[in-house]
Amino acid sequence: MRVLVIEDDQETANFLKRALKEQGHVAEYAADGQTGLDLARGGAYDVLIVDRMLPKCDGLAVIGTLRAEEVRTPALILSALGEVDDRVKGLRAGGDDYLTKPYSFSELLARIEALARRTSPEESNTKLVVGDLVLDRLSHKVTRSGEAIILQPREFRLLEYLMKHAGQVVTRTMLLENVWDYHFDPQTNVIDVHISRLRSKIDKNFGSPLLHTVRGAGYTIRDSAH
Amino acid sequence: MIALTKLFRTVTFRLSLTYLALFGAAATIAMVYIYWNTTVLLSRQLHQTIDAELKGLAEQYKAGGLDQLVKTVADRSETPGNSLYLVADAQGHRIAGNLSAVSPELWNSLGPVEFVYSRPAPGGTETRLAYANVFRLTGDYRLIVGRDIEERRELARVIGSAMLWGLGFMALLGIGGGYWVSRNLLDRVDEIGATSRRIMDGDLSRRLPVKGSGDELDRLSEGLNSMLSRIEQLMTSLREVSDNIAHDLKTPLSRLRNRVEAALSEPDGGPVYREALERTIEEADGLIKTFNALLSIARLEAGAGGENRETLDVAGLADELAELYEPAAEERGLVLRASTDEPIFVHADRQLLGQAIANLLDNAIKYGAPSDGAPVSEAKPEIGIAARVAGDMAEIVVTDHGPGVPAPERERVLGRFVRLEASRSEPGSGLGLSLVAAVASLHGGTLKLEDNEPGLRVVLSLPREREALINGTPEQEPRAETHHA
Numbered sequence: 001m002r003v004l005v006i007e008d009d010q011e012t013a014n015f016l017k018r019a020l021k022e023q024g025h026v027a028e029y030a031a032d033g034q035t036g037l038d039l040a041r042g043g044a045y046d047v048l049i050v051d052r053m054l055p056k057c058d059g060l061a062v063i064g065t066l067r068a069e070e071v072r073t074p075a076l077i078l079s080a081l082g083e084v085d086d087r088v089k090g091l092r093a094g095g096d097d098y099l100t101k102p103y104s105f106s107e108l109l110a111r112i113e114a115l116a117r118r119t120s121p122e123e124s125n126t127k128l129v130v131g132d133l134v135l136d137r138l139s140h141k142v143t144r145s146g147e148a149i150i151l152q153p154r155e156f157r158l159l160e161y162l163m164k165h166a167g168q169v170v171t172r173t174m175l176l177e178n179v180w181d182y183h184f185d186p187q188t189n190v191i192d193v194h195i196s197r198l199r200s201k202i203d204k205n206f207g208s209p210l211l212h213t214v215r216g217a218g219y220t221i222r223d224s225a226h
Numbered sequence: 227m228i229a230l231t232k233l234f235r236t237v238t239f240r241l242s243l244t245y246l247a248l249f250g251a252a253a254t255i256a257m258v259y260i261y262w263n264t265t266v267l268l269s270r271q272l273h274q275t276i277d278a279e280l281k282g283l284a285e286q287y288k289a290g291g292l293d294q295l296v297k298t299v300a301d302r303s304e305t306p307g308n309s310l311y312l313v314a315d316a317q318g319h320r321i322a323g324n325l326s327a328v329s330p331e332l333w334n335s336l337g338p339v340e341f342v343y344s345r346p347a348p349g350g351t352e353t354r355l356a357y358a359n360v361f362r363l364t365g366d367y368r369l370i371v372g373r374d375i376e377e378r379r380e381l382a383r384v385i386g387s388a389m390l391w392g393l394g395f396m397a398l399l400g401i402g403g404g405y406w407v408s409r410n411l412l413d414r415v416d417e418i419g420a421t422s423r424r425i426m427d428g429d430l431s432r433r434l435p436v437k438g439s440g441d442e443l444d445r446l447s448e449g450l451n452s453m454l455s456r457i458e459q460l461m462t463s464l465r466e467v468s469d470n471i472a473h474d475l476k477t478p479l480s481r482l483r484n485r486v487e488a489a490l491s492e493p494d495g496g497p498v499y500r501e502a503l504e505r506t507i508e509e510a511d512g513l514i515k516t517f518n519a520l521l522s523i524a525r526l527e528a529g530a531g532g533e534n535r536e537t538l539d540v541a542g543l544a545d546e547l548a549e550l551y552e553p554a555a556e557e558r559g560l561v562l563r564a565s566t567d568e569p570i571f572v573h574a575d576r577q578l579l580g581q582a583i584a585n586l587l588d589n590a591i592k593y594g595a596p597s598d599g600a601p602v603s604e605a606k607p608e609i610g611i612a613a614r615v616a617g618d619m620a621e622i623v624v625t626d627h628g629p630g631v632p633a634p635e636r637e638r639v640l641g642r643f644v645r646l647e648a649s650r651s652e653p654g655s656g657l658g659l660s661l662v663a664a665v666a667s668l669h670g671g672t673l674k675l676e677d678n679e680p681g682l683r684v685v686l687s688l689p690r691e692r693e694a695l696i697n698g699t700p701e702q703e704p705r706a707e708t709h710h711a
Contacts, residue, residue, distance in 0.1 A: 083525065084577040085533045102514055104507075154549060180550055184581040185515055187588045187654060193553035216504075 001025045001116050004043065006036030006062065007051040007078070016049065019105050033057025040066055045073050046116040049108070052079035052090065060093040067094035074115035078103070084183055106217035110169040117165060128163040131223030133202060133210055135163050144206055154179070155198050162211070162221040171218035195219055238411050242404025249400070250393055257392075261385045268378050276359055279309060279371050292367065296322045299369075308374040310343070310356055316366035325370060333368065335360055340375075355379050414443055418450075430458045460528055466642065467524045474643045474655075475513060482509045512655075519657040523642065526664035532575040537691050540620050541566040541613035543576065544583055548611050551587040555609060558591055565612040570620040571691040574669050579688075582665040585658040586624040586684050587611065592654070594626030594681065619671070619687040627681040636675040662686060 003025055007013040013029045020027040028043070030036035033054040040048055040062070048066075052059040063075050077095040079086060090098045097111050128135040132145045140156060142149045151159065158179050162170055172191040176182050195211065203209040211221050233239055279302075287295040292313075299311045303324040312323035318333055320326070325343060332341050338359050344351040358372025418434050425432050433454060434447040489495070489502030525531050548564035555562040572579075590609040609626040631639055631646065638644055640663045645656040659673070662684075666673040671688035 083522065083531055084575065085531060088534055100518075102510075104511075180546070181576075182550075182580050182584070183577050184584065185518070186550075186584050187658065188551075188554050188591060190550055190554045193557050194550075197553055216507075 001046045001113070002044065003027045003047050003049060003112060004036065004040055004045045004073075005029045005049045006033065006040075006054060006059065007049070008032060008054050009051075016105075016108075020109075023109060031055075033059065033062045037062050037065055040073060041069065041071060047112045048073050048075040049112065050075050050077055050095070052077055052081065060090060060095070063094045074112075076108070076112055076115060078108075087183060104216075106169065106214075107171050107173065110171045110174060110218060113168045114165050114170070114174065117168065128160065128166070130163055130166045130210055130221055131208075132206075133163070133221075135160055142202070144202055149201055151198075151201065155194070155201070158194060158198055159202065159221075162219065165221075167220065167222045169214045169217050169220050174218070233405065233408050233412060236408045236412055239404050239408040242400055242407065246397060246400030246404070250396060253392060253396065254389065257385060257389045261382065264381065264385075265378065268375075268381075272357060272373055272375065275309075275373060276357075276371055280359060280361075283369065283371065287363070287369075292363065295363075295369070299323050308377075310358060310370070310372040310374060312368070312370040313363075314368045314370075318368075321367075323370070325372075328368075328370070332358070332360065332370070336362065411443070418443075418447065425454065430454070430461060463527050464524065467520060470642050471517075471520065475516060478509055478513055478516075482506055482513070485509070516655045516657065519655060519661055520642070523657060523661050523664045526578070526661070526668045529668065532578055532668050534577070535573050535575050537571055537573055538576055538579075539569040540572045540574070540579065540622060540688065541568060541570045543580060544611050544613045544622055547580060547583045547587060551584070551591060555587075555591050558595065559607070560591060560594055561608045562587075562591075563608055563610045565610065568615075570613050570615055572620050572669070572688045573691045574688060578665045578668070582662040582686060583611075583622055583624075585662050586622070586686065589658055589684075590624050590626040590628075590682075594628040596627050596629075596680070615690065616687065618690055620690045622686040622688075623683060624686075625678045625681060625683045627678065630677060630680060630682040631675055633677070639675070640673065 001024075003020055005013055005016050005020075005027055007016065007029065008031055010031070013031070017027040017029055028039065028045075030039050034056040036048075036050070036054070037057060048063075050059040050062055054062070057065075059077060059079075063077070066073070066075070074096045075094070076097045076099060077090040078099055078101060079090065080101045087098045087100075096115055099108060099111060126136065126138050128137065133142070134144075135142050135156075137160065142151055142156065142159065158175065161175065161179050173185070175191050175195075176186070195213075199209070199211045203211055208224050210223060211219060212224075214220055283295060283298060286298045290297075296313050299313050300322040302309065303311050303322065310323070310325050312325035312328060313321045314323075314328065315321060318328060326345070329341065332339060338357065340355065340357050342353050343356050344353045354374055354376035355378075356372050357375045358370050361369040361371075363369055414435070414437075421432055421434050433451045436444050436447050436451070438444065485502055485505055489499055492498045522531070545564050545566040548562055548566070552562045587609075590611075594607065594609040596607050607627050610624070612621075612623045612625075614621050614623065635646060639646065640659050642660045643656040644660075645654065663673045666686055666688065669688050671686065674685045674687070676683040676685060
């Protein structure tokens with residue numbers, strides 16, 4: 001995955017570059033909005049990471065300009081402004097996701113991987129398949145090894161989101177935002193309990209588990225046989 | 227002198243001057259009118275009197291000729307009064323009457339005429355104004371019948387001077403009154419100005435003077451005072467935030483630092499380092515959460531945020547959150563019961579309100595289990611969330627059967643970082659209820675803690691959306707009481 005980091009803080013940029021490289025991604029970096037804009041126009045990047053406050057050209061303006069020029073590269077906005085209103089502004093400007101500083105790298109990684117995947121054609125699939133687990137988005141039926149699994153509507157959406165991002169790490173906040181549409185931080189482990197319920201339905205009576213916990217990051221659904 | 231020019235520039239003073247001019251003009255017109263009418267009335271009386279006299283004398287003359295006329299005139303002249311008579315021969319010698327000398331103009335004129343005559347008075351003679359009719363009789367004799375009209379002249383003089391004095395007095399009163407009123411107002415405005423300068427210098431506790439008379443300046447001052455109170459309140463809460471940060475963020479920070487330091491002093495790092503680093507990240511995450519919550523509360527209390535308000539079904543939101551929290555409650559051995567039968571619409575920011583309700587549920591789950599030894603009436607202790615209508619308000623009620631909050635503490639626990647002794651064992655920042663209270667007041671609502679006998683009942687009230695009530699709303703299935711288990 002090719003990532004462009006537009007970030008004026010040298011240390012943060014270096015950290016992101018190194019960490020992304022360790023994860024097998026290629027990261028380039030621009031120190032101000034104008035350079036970032038030029039690079040984003042020319043290079044074929046999979047994801048942009050854009051700091052909101054940048055010298056020369058503000059982060060939201062960079063994204064706005066790109067969108068006006070029909071450059072559709074998914075963009076994640078990084079900002080110290082964390083209120084819901086700021087978030088809404090960022091998404092309205094054309095950003096695809098919004099992450100508040102300070103953030104954990106695993107959260108950032110999970111989010112940009114999800115963003116890069118969004119452009120892939122799987123989005124429109126009516127059937128999601130992971131190993132022997134099949135989720136039919138039209139009939140709302142879930143089967144594992146051909147056996148029907150009864151899910152509550154919310155459990156269905158939770159599984160759907162996880163399967164859409166199969167093989168990727170999905171964080172708790174991503175789940176809360178995308179499955180429940182809440183952008184705040186619950187104090188308790190509400191998501192974990194939902195996951196463990198889901199797990200008991202799809203994994204408990206079957207051979208190999210599909211839903212895995214990624215320590216310190218979140219969850220992932222994948223066929224461990226592969 | 228500067229004070230005086232300042233005074234002249236005041237609106238009040240200029241208004242007084244304008245009114246003074248208007249009233250002066252009105253008074254002058256009134257007096258001129260009175261004088262004019264009086265004069266007309268007096269002249270009419272004068273003419274009538276003279277005509278009557280003449281008629282009488284003409285009859286005498288007709289009946290007895292000149293002798294008879296002379297006799298009558300002589301008789302009438304004896305009677306005291308304002309009537310003037312004269313019968314004179316062709317050479318102008320007086321034959322009878324009380325007019326002594328006759329000027330040539332009077333002598334030669336015919337008909338009505340105004341003239342000046344002199345008459346004896348104590349200490350000499352006096353000249354007075356008179357009005358008379360002059361007739362020529364046969365043989366160039368003259369008959370003059372008139373009346374003294376000096377009094378009329380006197381009247382004009384009296385009215386004139388009354389007018390002068392009156393106007394002068396009025397001007398004096400007007401200017402004086404204007405000065406006094408303006409001075410008064412100016413003093414109060416100056417006082418307000420001085421107070422606001424002192425406030426600007428940093429003394430926020432000062433308030434503008436209010437006289438208690440309820441006049442416009444008082445009302446202005448009262449309005450500004452409540453604005454100042456609000457500003458002071460905001461400043462205080464800001465100061466509180468920084469105090470809180472100093473106290474409640476420094477503690478975990480120093481804990482964090484100590485841990486790192488302790489780990490560094492271990493001779494061989496390995497797993498010790500790893501554990502220390504993991505704990506450090508945990509602690510840092512906790513700090514970030516606390517910090518975010520503090521900032522949110524401060525912003526909400528300052529009236530910022532919540533720009534994304536929409537009409538939403540608060541009962542539906544409560545139900546959704548109950549669904550989100552239900553597994554967590556079950557894990558704690560609690561039953562979460564949601565009674566959110568009918569949609570209730572409010573105008574609110576979904577995220578903020580969601581966070582507020584989530585905090586309430588969070589508390590109920592953390593502290594809602596009955597304390598040890600308390601009689602357990604049910605198989606599983608229950609916590610509840612209900613949405614109901616109370617007049618103009620929508621109420622979200624979260625109940626538990628935990629130890630509750632003692633009545634004297636109920637106000638205090640809404641403050642920042644306030645945690646009851648009993649709750650110290652649970653993780654938390656002591657900011658949850660503060661945030662709920664801030665969200666409630668931002669939306670024009672309230673947060674109340676009550677006794678659930680036993681346990682705690684938290685009531686979050688928000689104003690209901692009026693328009694949604696009138697226009698009808700997107701139809702939603704009424705929810706049956708759900709029992710998540």
